[in-house]
Amino acid sequence: MKILIVDDERSIRKSLQRVFTLRGHTVYLAENGTEGLSLCKERQPDLVLADIIMPGMTGFQMVQEIQRKGKIKVALMSAHSGQSHEELIQNSHVDLFISKPFTNVFDVADKCESLLEV
Amino acid sequence: MTDKTSFSLTVIRDSYPLLSENLFKKFNTYFLDFEKLSSSPETEVCIIEYSVNSFSQNKMERLVKWLKGKRPILILDKPYHEEYVQIINRLHPYRILTSEKFSENMQKILNEVYELSDRDFSLNEKNKQNGEEAFFILEDEQKTDVKLSERQKYLKSFIQFLQSLFNSHSLRDMMVTLKLELDRMKLFGNPILAYYANPTQAKIMYFQGKQLITKNAEKDWFSMPRFRFNHRGDQEYLASQLGRPFSKLMTIPLSHGVLEYKIPPVLYIEFLGELNQMEKASQNVLSQLQSLNIVLERMILSEQLITTSEQWAETFDAIREPIAIIDNRYSVLRSNASFSKISNKTSCYKRFANRGTPCPHCPLEQVIKNGESTGSEIYIGENTYEVRSYPIRLTDKHSPTAFINHYVKVTEEKVLKGQMIQNEKMAALGLLAGNIAHELNNPLTGIRSMAQVLLKEPSLGTMIKDDLVEIEKASERSQAIIKNLMEFSNPESGSSHVPVLLDSILEKTLIILRSALRIHEINIEIEKNLIIKVEPNLMQQVIFNLLNNASQAMQTSGKIWIRGFREGDKVKIEIEDNGPGISKDIENKIFDSFFTTKKEGEGTGLGLNVCKSILESFSGDLNLSQSTKMGARFIITLPDLKRKNENTHS
Numbered sequence: 001m002k003i004l005i006v007d008d009e010r011s012i013r014k015s016l017q018r019v020f021t022l023r024g025h026t027v028y029l030a031e032n033g034t035e036g037l038s039l040c041k042e043r044q045p046d047l048v049l050a051d052i053i054m055p056g057m058t059g060f061q062m063v064q065e066i067q068r069k070g071k072i073k074v075a076l077m078s079a080h081s082g083q084s085h086e087e088l089i090q091n092s093h094v095d096l097f098i099s100k101p102f103t104n105v106f107d108v109a110d111k112c113e114s115l116l117e118v
Numbered sequence: 119m120t121d122k123t124s125f126s127l128t129v130i131r132d133s134y135p136l137l138s139e140n141l142f143k144k145f146n147t148y149f150l151d152f153e154k155l156s157s158s159p160e161t162e163v164c165i166i167e168y169s170v171n172s173f174s175q176n177k178m179e180r181l182v183k184w185l186k187g188k189r190p191i192l193i194l195d196k197p198y199h200e201e202y203v204q205i206i207n208r209l210h211p212y213r214i215l216t217s218e219k220f221s222e223n224m225q226k227i228l229n230e231v232y233e234l235s236d237r238d239f240s241l242n243e244k245n246k247q248n249g250e251e252a253f254f255i256l257e258d259e260q261k262t263d264v265k266l267s268e269r270q271k272y273l274k275s276f277i278q279f280l281q282s283l284f285n286s287h288s289l290r291d292m293m294v295t296l297k298l299e300l301d302r303m304k305l306f307g308n309p310i311l312a313y314y315a316n317p318t319q320a321k322i323m324y325f326q327g328k329q330l331i332t333k334n335a336e337k338d339w340f341s342m343p344r345f346r347f348n349h350r351g352d353q354e355y356l357a358s359q360l361g362r363p364f365s366k367l368m369t370i371p372l373s374h375g376v377l378e379y380k381i382p383p384v385l386y387i388e389f390l391g392e393l394n395q396m397e398k399a400s401q402n403v404l405s406q407l408q409s410l411n412i413v414l415e416r417m418i419l420s421e422q423l424i425t426t427s428e429q430w431a432e433t434f435d436a437i438r439e440p441i442a443i444i445d446n447r448y449s450v451l452r453s454n455a456s457f458s459k460i461s462n463k464t465s466c467y468k469r470f471a472n473r474g475t476p477c478p479h480c481p482l483e484q485v486i487k488n489g490e491s492t493g494s495e496i497y498i499g500e501n502t503y504e505v506r507s508y509p510i511r512l513t514d515k516h517s518p519t520a521f522i523n524h525y526v527k528v529t530e531e532k533v534l535k536g537q538m539i540q541n542e543k544m545a546a547l548g549l550l551a552g553n554i555a556h557e558l559n560n561p562l563t564g565i566r567s568m569a570q571v572l573l574k575e576p577s578l579g580t581m582i583k584d585d586l587v588e589i590e591k592a593s594e595r596s597q598a599i600i601k602n603l604m605e606f607s608n609p610e611s612g613s614s615h616v617p618v619l620l621d622s623i624l625e626k627t628l629i630i631l632r633s634a635l636r637i638h639e640i641n642i643e644i645e646k647n648l649i650i651k652v653e654p655n656l657m658q659q660v661i662f663n664l665l666n667n668a669s670q671a672m673q674t675s676g677k678i679w680i681r682g683f684r685e686g687d688k689v690k691i692e693i694e695d696n697g698p699g700i701s702k703d704i705e706n707k708i709f710d711s712f713f714t715t716k717k718e719g720e721g722t723g724l725g726l727n728v729c730k731s732i733l734e735s736f737s738g739d740l741n742l743s744q745s746t747k748m749g750a751r752f753i754i755t756l757p758d759l760k761r762k763n764e765n766t767h768s
Binding site for chain 1: 556559560561562563564565566567568570571574594597600601
C-alpha cells in the first residue's frame with residue numbers, strides 16, 4: 001500500500017518509514033502540510049498519516065483539502081487528549097487518532113494497517 | 119472656737135426695731151437710737167439696724183461719722199433695696215443680713231466679726247489708702263509688723279488677688295485665685311468657667327469641693343454680649359452639664375481678644391445672698407473682675423497654644439514612619455518617636471542609621487542643590503528605607519535651611535515585590551517549560567521509535583542489543599518526565615496509582631543510572647516486600663532525581679546508601695551520600711521550584727520540588743533529614759500498604 005507520512009519531526013518520519021517499509025509498503029514523506037498536499041495529488045496514497053501541529057498548514061487543514069479530492073484513509077497524530085477529537089472524527093472524516101507521544105512505533109503501524117484492511 | 123460674749127456690743131436701733139433684745143442677753147450690749155448718736159464708749163462690735171423707709175442722707179452721714187471707720191454688721195429690713203447700695207458703700211459693713219438670718223447665725227457671725235475687728239485702727243482721712251499706698255504697706259508689713267485697718271486689709275487682699283491673677287500660669291491658677299477672692303467676699307459660690315480650649319473642644323472648669331475639675335462641655339453655652347442674671351438658658355445649661363440645679367446665677371461674658379473660636383468664654387458665679395441683693399452685689403464683684411478679663415484672655419490663649427502644641431506633638435509622634443526635621447548639615451532639629459528614642463541632638467545618620475558619616479544615597483545633598491523634594495533608597499543593616507526629603511522654605515527667595523526627612527521602611531515591600539517577580543518568573547517559566555516539553559515530545563518519540571525499529575534488526579550483537587534497549591528505555595523515561603512536567607504545569611487527571619514493590623522500582627532506576635553511579639560505592643539495605651502505592655514512572659523519577667543529585671554532589675568517588683524500611687505505619691526510603699552536604703543557608707530553599715545550585719544548563723532545578731509534589735500526590739513526603747559536612751540524607755515517607763498481621767519485619 002501507498003502511505004504518506006507528514007510530520008515536521010525527522011526522526012518520526014524516518015522511524016515510521018522504516019517500519020512501513022519493513023512491512024512491504026511504499027512510503028512517501030512530507031515535512032509540512034503544503035508538501036503533503038502536493039504529494040497527495042501526485043502519488044495518490046491509500047493512507048495519510050499526519051501530525052496535527054505543524055508549521056504553516058495544520059494537519060486538520062490539510063485533511064480538509066485532501067478529502068475534497070477523494071477517498072483516502074486519514075490518521076492524525078495529536079499530543080492532546082481525546083475528547084474533542086471524537087467530535088472531529090464525526091465531522092471531518094478522520095479515520096484514526098493516534099496520541100503522541102506514542103509508546104511503540106509498531107503499534108502505530110498495526111493500527112494503520114487495520115485501517116487499510118477495511 | 120469658743121463663743122465669745124465678753125466683747126462690747128453696740129446695737130443701733132432703727133425706729134422700728136428689727137432685732138429683739140433677747141438675742142443680746144448674753145452680751146455686754148448697748149442699745150442706741152439714731153437720735154441719740156453721740157460719742158459713746160468704745161465698742162468692739164457694732165450692729166446697725168436699718169430700715170429703708172427711714173432712710174435719709176442725713177441719717178447716713180451721722181452714722182458714718184459716728185462709726186469713725188469702724189465696720190458694722192448691717193441688719194436690713196428687706197432682702198434687697200436699691201437704696202441699700204449707697205448705705206453699703208458708705209458704711210462698708212462686714213456683713214449684710216436680714217434680721218432672720220442674723221438671728222439664726224448670731225453667735226457665729228459675732229465670733230467672726232469680733233475676730234476681724236480684733237485689732238482695730240481707726241481710719242482717718244489720711245489713711246484712706248489707694249492701691250499704691252496699700253501696696254507699700256504690704257511691703258512694710260514684714261518689717262514693722264504694722265497692724266492694718268479693715269480697709270487696708272481689704273485693699274491688701276484685693277491687691278494680692280490682682281497679683282495672683284496676673285501671676286497665673288494657667289487657667290487653673292486663675293480660677294483658684296478667683297475662688298479664693300470670691301470666698302473672701304462670702305456672698306458668692308465657686309466660679310464656673312466655660313470656654314473653648316481649641317476650635318473644636320469646649321470645656322467647663324468648675325469646683326467640686328476644693329478640687330478644680332475640667333471636663334468637656336457637651337454643647338455650647340448661650341452667648342450674649344452682656345452681663346445677666348438668672349438667665350433661664352444659662353441655668354439650664356449648667357444644670358445639664360454639671361447635673362445639679364442652679365439659681366441666683368450671674369453670667370459674666372468675657373471678651374476674647376485675639377482668638378476667634380466659635381463663641382467667647384463665659385464665667386458663671388452663683389450668688390449666695392438674697393436674690394434681690396444679687397444685682398448690686400455683683401456690681402462690686404464686676405469691678406474686680408475687670409482685671410480678670412485680661413488675664414483670662416492670656417490664659418485661654420496660652421492653653422489653646424499648649425493644647426494645639428500638644429496635639430501637634432501627639433500627631434507627629436503618632437505617625438508610624440520615622441520623620442525628622444534636619445538642617446542642611448544633617449543635624450536633627452526635631453523628630454518623632456519613631457525616629458529615635460534618644461533625645462540628644464545629633465546628626466540624623468548617627469541617630470537613625472548608626473553611622474559615622476552620611477548614608478550613601480542620602481537625598482539631602484540633591485535637595486539642597488536643586489531645592490525640590492527628592493527620594494531615594496538607603497540601606498541600614500538588613501532594612502531598606504525609602505527616604506523622601508522635603509525642603510522647608512520660608513520664602514521663595516531664600517534657599518531652604520531645614521528639611522523634613524520621611525523614612526518609609528520598604529524592606530517587606532521589597533521582599534514581597536521580589537517574591538511577586540519571582541512568582542511571575544516561575545509562572546512564565548512554567549509556561550515555557552510546558553512549551554518546551556511539548557516540543558521535546560516529537561524528537562523523543564522519534565528516538566524511541568528508531569530504537570524500536572533497530573531492535574527488530576536481525577543479527578544484532580548482544581552488546582548492541584542491550585544498548586539499544588537502554589536507548590529505548592531512556593527515551594521512554596524521558597517521555598515520562600515530559601508527561602509529568604506537562605501535568606505539573608497543567609495538572610489534568612492523575613495517572614493511576616498501583617501497588618508496586620519498592621525493589622522493582624529501585625532496580626529499574628539503578629539500571630538507568632548505572633553509568634553515572636559507576637564510580638561510587640552503592641550500599642543497598644531494603645526490607646523485603648515493601649509495597650507502596652504509586653505511579654511507577656513518577657516514583658522512578660523521584661528516586662532517579664535523588665540518586666542523581668547524590669551522585670553529582672560527590673565530585674570524586676563516594677558512597678551512597680539506599681535504605682528502605684518500615685516505621686510505624688509508614689514506609690521510609692533513605693538516600694544518603696557522604697558528599698559535602700547542603701549548606702545551612704540554602705537548606706530551606708532546596709524544595710523551592712526552580713531552585714538550583716547547578717550551573718546554567720546543567721539542570722533545571724525542577725528536581726526536588728517536583729519530587730516533593732509527586733510524593734505528596736502519593737500521600738507521602740520528602741524531607742532532608744540530615745545535612746552535615748559528612749553528607750546529606752533525604753527521607754521519602756510513604757504510607758505502608760501491608761496490613762499489620764502480614765508484617766514480616768525482620
